[in-house]
Amino acid sequence: MRSIFAFILIFAVVFGTISNQRISVPLKINDKQQLFFTVKYGEKQCQVDLIPAINFCSNVITEPSQVADQCGSVYIGENNFVKSRDYSAKFQLGNTQTNLQFSVPNGSQSMFYGAQELCFGFQNYAEQQNTLIELFQSGQLTEERFYVGLNNAQTSSASAGYLDIGAANESQIKAGSDFVKLSTSTGESQYSTNSNRNLNYGSQKLQGGSIVFFSLDSPFTQLSIFAFQDLLSAFSQQGVEYTYLPDQDYAVYLNSIEQLQNITLGLVAQDGSAYNVTLTSQQYTKQLNNSQYQLLIVPQFYTNSITLGYPVFESYYVGFDLPHRQILIVEKAQQNTFEA
Incomplete structure (x- = not known):
């Protein structure tokens, strides 16, 4: 009987922790008046500014593929659909580390050439990478949701607000x-x-x-x-x-x-x-x-x-x-x- 109660207690604690999962990422405003956040990725924890994308999108970092290699990303293979090289890397999102897949466009013919973004929009094709789906499938989230709240939408020098991934704040x-x-x-x-x-x-x-x-x-x-x-x-x-x-x-x-x-x-x-x-x-x-x-x-x-x-x-x-x-x-x- 004690073991049953212990199991229930452990389950309640674990479930309570999981049900309140939230990854909070500070948002800033760049010179183009876009909301963005700064992340680190790869074994070398290279820093990059990314846009939270909610239209037709994919996880994309437009840079020479050598940079992704040097940052310690793992090459997955060619993505012929979007004409890119696909990678997997450990990303630092707020206070959370998680593995995400992303694409590096092969050139200007790539569907997402020029994009610097993590995708939170709809996944219409299997070849698109999606941050919410990947976090959910890896057990990092219990809900495929994200929330946006801004404190100051007219500043680029300080945090404008937060992108809350998973549970609401x-x-x-x-x-x-x-x-x-x-x-x-x-x-x-x-x-x-x-x-x-x-x-x-x-x-x-x-x-x-x-x-x-x-x-x-x-x-x-x-x-x-x-x-x-x-x-x-x-x-x-x-x-x-x-x-x-x-x-x-x-x-x-x-x-x-x-x-x-x-x-x-x-x-x-x-x-x-x-x-x-x-x-x-x-x-x-x-x-x-x-x-x-x-x-x-x-x-x-x-x-x-x-x-x-x-x-x-x-x-x-x-x-x-x-x-x-x-x-x-x-x-x-x-x-x-x-x-x-």
Whole structure:
């Protein structure tokens, strides 16, 4: 009987440890305004900056294959599908060491040439390497999920936030709040949800799209050209002074953001209810060195979608569930520092 209780106790301890597995990786912002993290890999623990990719992706480090060899990576073989050499290496992710496979493109003809990324997106082909799947299959995770929360989306010198792989970091969730599972848009090749088309600037309605994506690549929110034009019209009606340069990537510059109002977007939860996401003026603009502000909203053409730039992760802690291809969202706790 004692042995049975001992086994149950050991099992409970082990299961409790496993069920709370989380790999927390600090995120920074590079000169291209992309979120990235720094890892070490191979027996030599070579350092490299990688992008967390969630679109069509694979684990890729674009460098001469000799570098991967010198860093102590193990050569697996040729990957004819993506035209690359495949390797396996020990990666240092946060405080965790784990073995991952990655590709080194053979040249510019490679499908992923130029990429420096670990993939957390959908695996559509067996030849793609995927960090979540590899960590799950090796027993490092109990859930193929990752979460993003940012504390400061406008700094490149300090940690902007964290990428939490596996279990959520409860300290990032606003007290009394719970994750909401968002509806899943079918037929999309990346994480997406549906919108009820309720898109507003203050009390003024803008023309909303029906599909919503979250971006880890850019601080810019992308709206339809019609919603973008509606927004500029609202600025004019308010007397907000701005400079619009359509021939320079549709850039908009403002002298002040004091008059600007919040932008709200209605998302559709899995149960059909509405979940409203709010972007403040500080999140959809960026102050420049000349004291002007750049509007972090750009138009997109011939599409019925909206892409939220990564400043949204300052207010919301967002999870991405790979097996269910689903997004989870909750209000984020506001704090000065992150608890890894």
